[in-house]
Amino acid sequence: MNYWLMKSEPITYGIGHLEKEKQCIWDGVRNYQARNFLRMMQVGDLAFFYHSNIQPPGIVGLMKIIESNLDDPSQFDPNSRYYDPSSNPQNPRWQTVRVELVEIFSTMITLEKLKQNFTQDKLMVIKKGNRLSVTPVEQEIAQVILSWRS
DNA sequence: GCCAACGTTGGC
């Protein structure tokens, strides 16, 4: 079982949205490196939900992967902002996963706290200039983060 | 709102 971190802007889709929906397809990732991580995810993996582009940014909850290796439906939807006209339906370019909400943390684990406790090479999300919206999290680091829940 | 970092596109 592996741990991941997935970013979303709360204005677009925050953990409150997931709380209402209970589960969702994590669509709209249009970066090959992030997609490759999505392809590696397996049912039962856990993922931290990270709010980006907000003050303060940080981890707000935990999700579970409940379906893996799905073709992202938004790539074929001309009305979607994630529509990719050059993706071939016979060989879709973008895959993703379905997630369900496990829990919302009572207090956010801020980016600042992550930076104070981990080094850049141990946790991708705190790397300067890192823009990947899907990244792996090492077991030991995941355990430490989970132990901070109050 | 700014802008550094970085990914993608497209002309050559």
Place this chain on the structure above:
DNA sequence: GCCAACGTTGGC
């Protein structure tokens, strides 16, 4: 296949 131009991300 190079690389300049451009677009996007996301912390601040």
